[in-house]
Amino acid sequence: MQVTVLLFASYADTLGTSSIPLELSSGATAGDALDQVRSLAADALPSKPLLAVNERYARPEHVLAAGDEVAIIPPVAGG
């Protein structure tokens, strides 16, 4: 199944892109998506960044569905 990983701010700069399409096997989790992105650029991301699935904060164990949007969220700095 295909999912899209979104990157923002410092993570997008480090990886040189703001969006990565990923092919994952069914039953894959948000954490699996993170691991795949990490394999593209080791050390580019902290060990446990915040994750969101379809615009809601999610845990790494969150099971993904085809078409899901997984976001890797850098430390937020609004205000």
Added chain:
Amino acid sequence: MRTALVDRPIDVTALANEVASASNGASVLFIGTVRNVNDGRAVTGMEYTAYRGMAERELAAIAREASEEFGGSDVVVEHRLGALELGDASVVIATAHPHRGAAYAASRYVIEQLKRRVPIWKLEHYVDGTREWVDPTRHAAHASPGAETQS
């Protein structure tokens, strides 16, 4: 109740008027502005970006929680995105309630939760021409008592 991410200057007076009503004896206006120094470095400007859909959703949720928790306070929040100059308002929170306690509490709740949960990031521009993404978690790691962060 209303929350929004905006790409233009925030009209502070308009937000104050929006929560004002005959039954609200107290309105509180919080204005977060771009400061000229951060972490000891001279700042010339700021660029705000967001995960827009999620930021809107989180901001709306926070305003709802504030209203529910603090006596049905009226809550209006605008956060600005894009390039901001020193002194520009980046966030304005207007709260109102028949009594001041709830209006103050709702205002404080919104800004604290916003800074914790809403996926917005800022790229600081420094006097020496360099730019850096602000990381409040790194700042907190070596913050000393009294080293209060801004809005």
